[in-house]
Amino acid sequence: xxxxxxxxxxxxxxxxxxxxxxxxxxxxxxxxxxxxxxxxxxxxxxxxxxxxxxxxxxxxxxxxxxxxxxxxxxxxxxxxxxxxxxxxxxxxxxxxxxxxxxxxxxxxxxxxxxxxxxxxxxxxxxxxxxxxxxxxxxxxxxxxxxxxxxxxxxxxxxxxxxxxxxxxxxxxxxxxxxxxxxxxxxxxxxxxxxxx
Numbered sequence: 738x739x740x741x742x743x744x745x746x747x748x749x750x751x752x753x754x755x756x757x758x759x760x761x762x763x764x765x766x767x768x769x770x771x772x773x774x775x776x777x778x779x780x781x782x783x784x785x786x787x788x789x790x791x792x793x794x795x796x797x798x799x800x801x802x803x804x805x806x807x808x809x810x811x812x813x814x815x816x817x818x819x820x821x822x823x824x825x826x827x828x829x830x831x832x833x834x835x836x837x838x839x840x841x842x843x844x845x846x847x848x849x850x851x852x853x854x855x856x857x858x859x860x861x862x863x864x865x866x867x868x869x870x871x872x873x874x875x876x877x878x879x880x881x882x883x884x885x886x887x888x889x890x891x892x893x894x895x896x897x898x899x900x901x902x903x904x905x906x907x908x909x910x911x912x913x914x915x916x917x918x919x920x921x922x923x924x925x926x927x928x929x930x931x932x933x
Contacts, residue, residue, distance in 0.1 A: 740895045744868075748786050751776040756797035764794050764850040788892040795861065801843045802865045810872045819879035820886065820930070827903070834907050835916020842907035844869075866900065869906075873899040891931040893906055 753799045754776045758767045769790055771899040773780060812826045813819075834841065851858040874896035880886040886895070906919050912918070 746776075746778050746782065750798055751778055751785070752793075752797055756801050756843070758792055759797050759847065760801065760840050764847055768796075781839045788833075797843050798843065798861070800835055800846065802868070805842070805844075806865070806868050806872065811867065813872055813876040816921075818885065819883060823873075823876050823880065823899070823930070824923070824927050825905075827899075827926060830848075830903055830906055831916055831919040831923050834910025835913065836910075839907075839910040841911045842904060845904045846911070863889050866904075868911075869903075870896050870900045886930065887933045895930070895933065899926070 748823050755772055758772050787796060812821050819837050848862055853859045861933050874892050877895045881892060889901040904924055
């Protein structure tokens with residue numbers, strides 16, 4: 738049996754382009770024709786390689802989540818002061834989401850397109866949020882272990898505060914004209930952490 742022709746496109750490059758569309762537009766607003774045009778592939782290639790729009794979205798979301806989660810984990814677990822790592826992570830998000838044209842966080846912006854009625858998608862999005870929460874929790878726990886944060890404050894609760902704060906920063910950054918609001922959020926969050 739002869740093998741079919743080789744793909745005339747790089748699936749990784751096409752997936753990256755699809756991710757950009759879903760990230761900027763959201764799942765519902767991203768049309769199939771827009772995706773095909775941006776990915777520079779035909780409908781048959783999309784279905785043969787990625788499946789339908791939903792499965793393409795899930796692959797793009799996974800690609801985004803794993804890339805971002807890896808970057809955040811690395812920053813939070815870098816050598817040196819765990820509290821300084823948390824501050825550096827917040828400042829990085831301030832810079833990214835304070836830029837004109839910020840698309841926010843793909844996980845957070847797409848939460849608006851789904852409800853708990855879509856149980857599969859809700860579970861997937863919750864899983865990514867939990868992974869972010871876990872990364873913050875590990876950083877907070879390390880900061881407590883070296884005496885930078887008070888042991889009497891629950892590390893998981895502080896991690897959830899950081900998760901919600903950073904998701905809010907990402908969302909607000911989509912419509913801000915400057916990063917002064919985000920700068921204030923970072924300063925007040927760090928001041929609050931240091932008081933615990």
